[in-house]
Amino acid sequence: MNPDILKERQNATFDVEKLTNMLDGGPEKTKRRREIESMVLNDPDFKEEDPNFLSRSERYDQAVRKSALMILKLREYGIADPEEIYCYKNLVHPDRPEPLDLHLGMFLPTLLNQATPEQMDRFFMPAWNLEIIGTYAQTEMGHGTHLRGLETTATYDPATQEFVLNSPTISSIKWWPGGLGKTSNHAVVLAQLHTQGNNHGLHAFLVQIRDMKTHLPLPGIVVGDIGPKFGFVEVDNGFLKLENVRIPRDNMLMKYAKVEPDGTYLKPPSAKLTYGTMVFVRSMIVGESARALSKACTIVIRYSAVRHQSEIRAGEPEPQILDYQTQQYKLFPLLATAYAFHFVSQYMKETYHRISGDISGGDFSELPELHALAAGLKAFTTWVTNAGIEVCRMSCGGHGYSHSSALPNIYVDFTPACTYEGENTVMMLQTARYLVKCYRQAKAGQRLSGIVSYLNEADHQSVRPQPVAAGTTGVDINDLASLVEIYKRRAAILIELAAKSIQQELQHKSQEEAWNANAIDLVRASDAHCHYVVVKIFTEKVGQIENAEIHSVLSDLGLLYALHGITNNSGDFLQAGLLRVPQVLQISGRIKQLLSQLRPNAVALVDSFDFNDRKLNSVLGRYDGNVYEHMFEWARRSPLNNTEVHESFHKYLKPLRSKL
């Protein structure tokens, strides 16, 4: 073990294992997670070639091999709990998306949720046994987040009792679904349902796209891979063009909406039924944000502990770069953010499970709030994480650009989360729509409950300029509860500002134009609301920690998170009179203190995430800190070093000499 990183671990003030247990949800969960991880780690079948050294086709090939093996082994070991499957999968394909992701994560669940019992009989077991491999084909070349804009049609033909599926335009070609290009032989296709001359909007249809024996595309099906992308290299995101493809009537997923043999359309009982899945997926993405940022922080903080550079005092040995204030200022707020998002993810999962019980009982009352919150927090956490990973990468100096650091891959595999499952700006505006509605209800005298209840107080606040100069505001910058309060008031004020501005514009603009003319402010209001929720949840979680040492260090992290957010948005807080200038200066000083306080625990705080070296797959982030030897060893294995002299020398450079 590198002596620097050993010393860091000896200096930690808390028990790393206890914090790991807390993050996992208890010591039993930690134990079981490690059991599952070691099943993969000790399994020679899962040894892989470093994907960075392979071509795309080879990477796809290796991923399919491992996915097929994984399905076999999960059966063999009897692992069936979704969380445990997820854990196993994330070591088989170390946190990399893979070709069967949509089969497991969307195709099978869609059958479970939307297939009739008869359809379950026909499709589920073949799909479970990977005879049927399916994907979920929703997004088109021209439309993603705006679902009403999707153009694929499914027109019912009562004469043959079939649906006829078509891609009427180029922009209507299905585009992006994972596993669609080469892997799947079936797809759930989302299409506008036309019957008896009416369009009833989007519905799901089960379409076979490849022959079961030869795997060749069926007639009328044009299918393939959409080409190389930023990340997701192992996944065959695909296109699908449908040309008069006929499927039997009972291939429409008809658990809720139905089309009868004569073409009569029967509506589903509630439009809100599909909300649940969206909320679930978006709360999963918040968890992905926490995980990606935790990994990036683990790599950069461990590397910053063993990397020595430059000088603080002339003539003395080069210090660890973790001792530079600028490095701490880049990394520790991100470390705090990783913890914050972890707690938010836990909160959302708990809330989802609590509410989904009510939903299946027919009580949708809490769904709109959770739906709005999930949209906003998905956007908030993915944006912050996206930028944060890059800060971590660039804080590794040149080596952050090498694939041996793993950071480029963490970034490219994470960044699509800002766009898929709801483009972030659209998500923020969706949350804003809910917030403005709530604000108006509160103004109209309705009593709001839940997380937006602070809008009840909206009337007591003033958005008029406040005297910002001298004195204080009664805010205690060392007290998390007091900071939650000003985050809350900032959100309330920004929501009120946006809502009032829309109201004003309505005098000479339509509702829609007034909305668009204030979209910047609406996004800002949503952002402030989400920021408040994150600070609030962090504060509550810290309050629940019983272990004194862990409570102390996480209190510091929480405080750093809250204060750092304030300095980054100090204009808002000053403008609203929530803070005064001397307090803002105090906060800058307090942040510097917190950086120093957290410094001795930085490595222990990332160790607590407990990422196995093989999962990190980063020479910079190695647990033992022996970075440079392994970087040299990795480089020598690079395919360009297979020969001492590259053929291009003989082909181009040597012949050139005679010509010049």
Next chain:
Amino acid sequence: MNPDILKERQNATFDVEKLTNMLDGGPEKTKRRREIESMVLNDPDFKEEDPNFLSRSERYDQAVRKSALMILKLREYGIADPEEIYCYKNLVHPDRPEPLDLHLGMFLPTLLNQATPEQMDRFFMPAWNLEIIGTYAQTEMGHGTHLRGLETTATYDPATQEFVLNSPTISSIKWWPGGLGKTSNHAVVLAQLHTQGNNHGLHAFLVQIRDMKTHLPLPGIVVGDIGPKFGFVEVDNGFLKLENVRIPRDNMLMKYAKVEPDGTYLKPPSAKLTYGTMVFVRSMIVGESARALSKACTIVIRYSAVRHQSEIRAGEPEPQILDYQTQQYKLFPLLATAYAFHFVSQYMKETYHRISGDISGGDFSELPELHALAAGLKAFTTWVTNAGIEVCRMSCGGHGYSHSSALPNIYVDFTPACTYEGENTVMMLQTARYLVKCYRQAKAGQRLSGIVSYLNEADHQSVRPQPVAAGTTGVDINDLASLVEIYKRRAAILIELAAKSIQQELQHKSQEEAWNANAIDLVRASDAHCHYVVVKIFTEKVGQIENAEIHSVLSDLGLLYALHGITNNSGDFLQAGLLRVPQVLQISGRIKQLLSQLRPNAVALVDSFDFNDRKLNSVLGRYDGNVYEHMFEWARRSPLNNTEVHESFHKYLKPLRSKL
């Protein structure tokens, strides 16, 4: 041509060609640039396979082929002016780094600057004729920006009149130099010069690393490629381990410093001589920032003009996404930034050329200021551009993740600029060191000149909290000159704050510790200084424009740039009493107006950058706007579509069926 984008061009209020001429530096320059570009575009020898579809080895191979051809053709056409070579090269390898970059951009210039006449005779013509292919080996695995930390040694042996070069540790292995891995047979190696028992610091040595006939590494040389990276795929960035490699005494580049046969060391006349090159390279990087951001803006703004999405008014056709306020707010400030950086780059080139005359005449008086400015502006522009490219990419929806958009490649090839030629945070601190020194000089009564002369007024300003609430400050938010003034005062105040805080800490800390304890504030002060310089230069350039229409639209852009920067840093301006709350609210409103005003000219403003389609190589950024057809066509050419059925189906998926 797509009708939407045609309409955009018809609606422009100014003559695109005239603005292009302005950016090029005159109509003659535009004409010549296009002539050179068309030499490449019409040359069938330079037709290439889309690199996105090739393996790394194939990409390297193709790049070497084109580089070799390029050298031949440049001779054939008699193109010898560096700017024209640069222009030709940037179409041969459409803005992609290539294996000969360091030979042309560093090895040859280093010979020109540091070789003796005798060394020129031996090395220059062979290098010019590509018999000798060289690179510049400075960075090591363990050290980059902090040059004093480099560990490679060159120890003089008077017995044989040779230098013995060694890599004494793993971290001392040369790491990153472009073209070192496979292409070069020589390298300029930077090493600590030891002679007669003394270390005289870094000097440059010419080392042959491969055999001239076989291209095999010479004895004592361990050389190879450092492995796959984020970007720079065509470049064989390499490693070089030296094991008792002996070179003749006269292979040390001895134009300035010298080692005599007996080992006596003679100092160079001035240490500042190497500053000039650094300043030049960093000002080139500012130009790269302008270009990369211009390209990203071109792609996303053209695509946003042809992409229709969602709805502003229910039931009406989907609007162009360029009509959404949130999209304008993401893109137009970046467009303004691209123009700003273009002007800054012009300014730096002019200043460099003006000053370098003085330098060769022995007058170094203006060098420190330019050196400090180049460091800060390199960091400022690359950070902003780095984040800006990603905003552009993510504003293209899902298609920004496809390599067909070109945006992922623009990002990965640009982002290293934040680290190479001086890590950005270190650069900001370097500028801060200069600013604090100037501040102290001004306080001590010295009269400063040049761009830092505003620090002369430092005493008149107060950093005490100002009343921020009501009233105004006399600032005219519609007047660029007035905004330059408050940017200037913000910079002065932040520099003063940091300098005073260091002064205070000196009471109980060493100079170095006090510096490190205020590093966050120092970076912030540098950033404010650079921001001021950019706003100032933009304002001056706008003032020089004679064409009324262009003046009008660039004034709007300049105003948007300045106001947007204020809202992003409103805390600073409020805190310092430079603005009051009602003005900050006014500015938000004014920004919205400017977005609407600029909307009709957005496409024309990116057309003015005049990027040839082949240089952009982006289906989203096509001049004709015909995006979707070409995206489909591109995807179908993807290698994964070479066969309808990927072999992994037969190898893994089909056999699995019998096992489950």
